[in-house]
Amino acid sequence: MIKKVHSLKSRHPIKPTPRPTDAEYGDTSAPIWNLYRTESEKYDKMLVESWMGNTDSMLIFTGLFSAIISAFLVETYRTLQPDTDSQTVTLLSQLVLHFNASTSVPPTSPIPPSFDASGTAIRVNILMVVSLFLSVSTALASTLIQQWARDYLRYSQPNAAPHKRGRVRAYLFSGLSSFQMRRFIDGVPVLLHVSVFLFYWALSDFLHMVNTVVGTVARYSFFASLSVYLALSLSPLLANNSPYRT
Numbered sequence: 001m002i003k004k005v006h007s008l009k010s011r012h013p014i015k016p017t018p019r020p021t022d023a024e025y026g027d028t029s030a031p032i033w034n035l036y037r038t039e040s041e042k043y044d045k046m047l048v049e050s051w052m053g054n055t056d057s058m059l060i061f062t063g064l065f066s067a068i069i070s071a072f073l074v075e076t077y078r079t080l081q082p083d084t085d086s087q088t089v090t091l092l093s094q095l096v097l098h099f100n101a102s103t104s105v106p107p108t109s110p111i112p113p114s115f116d117a118s119g120t121a122i123r124v125n126i127l128m129v130v131s132l133f134l135s136v137s138t139a140l141a142s143t144l145i146q147q148w149a150r151d152y153l154r155y156s157q158p159n160a161a162p163h164k165r166g167r168v169r170a171y172l173f174s175g176l177s178s179f180q181m182r183r184f185i186d187g188v189p190v191l192l193h194v195s196v197f198l199f200y201w202a203l204s205d206f207l208h209m210v211n212t213v214v215g216t217v218a219r220y221s222f223f224a225s226l227s228v229y230l231a232l233s234l235s236p237l238l239a240n241n242s243p244y245r246t
Contacts, residue, residue, distance in 0.1 A: 033162035040169050044156060048149045051185060055142035058192060062139040065192075069132045069199055076128055076206050079121035120205055127202035134195035141188045152176070193246065197226060 156169040176182065200222040208215020232244040 033166040036166045037157075037162060037169070040166070040173075041157060044153060044169075044173075048153050051145055051149045054185070054189075055145050058142045058189065059139055062135050062142070062192060065196070065199075066132060066135045066139070069128060069135060072199075072203065072206070073125070073128045073132060076121070076124050076202070079206075079209070080117045080125055118209075120209055124202045124206045124209070127198045127205070131195045131198040131202065134191045134198070138188060138192045138195065141184075141191070145185055145188065148181075189246075193229070197222075197229070200225060 152172060156172045158165055158168055160168070200218075204215060204218035204222045206215075207218045229246065233246045235242040235244045
């Protein structure tokens with residue numbers, strides 16, 4: 001029996017299953033698509049790594065910065081409410097004067113003093129709230145960018161034939177340009193920058209309410225920081241080789 005099987009194998013040898021040719025994939029330009037895949041993978045990897053690196057640093061900074069804003073907001077929010085200690089002292093003083101007065105005077109209930117928040121206190125709290133909102137929005141946008149970057153890297157390199165893989169990547173990459181993905185990513189740090197300077201503005205006004213000298217120093221520091229930032233932002237418009245890009 002074994003001899004018969006060997007004789008059959010010798011007469012009809014089993015041929016290995018041939019690998020699919022490029023023509024069977026529907027495209028004879030597989031070498032070109034393989035080259036495109038190699039270069040596109042390198043480019044996409046560098047692009048995604050740059051996105052992830054920028055957003056990682058922003059997430060760390062926004063986390064710390066939001067905590068700082070929240071701590072100051074707890075203090076500045078008190079300026080919108082009446083001082084309960086002062087009200088207590090005022091009411092006690094009225095009661096003492098009432099009992100020291102003549103008994104012929106009919107008793108009257110003490111009237112608490114009216115309270116209206118100052119315009120500076122309202123402005124400080126508005127600036128603080130907007131600054132906190134922009135900081136948290138920056139953290140949310142950074143998280144979304146990281147998610148989109150991982151999805152793009154996963155879907156742009158499917159396990160398929162070279163020509164199909166290249167066309168899928170080209171289609172998804174064109175979507176990045178069509179939907180202005182790069183501009184969106186470049187615009188996210190602007191939210192953080194605005195948030196920082198709004199916080200500087202609110203902090204200088206709040207310190208000016210507490211102490212005029214300290215508040216004046218804080219305001220000059222705020223104006224100096226804003227001037228340097230504007231100078232760095234305008235330098236690329238004046239010189240194309242300027243490395244200072246905000």
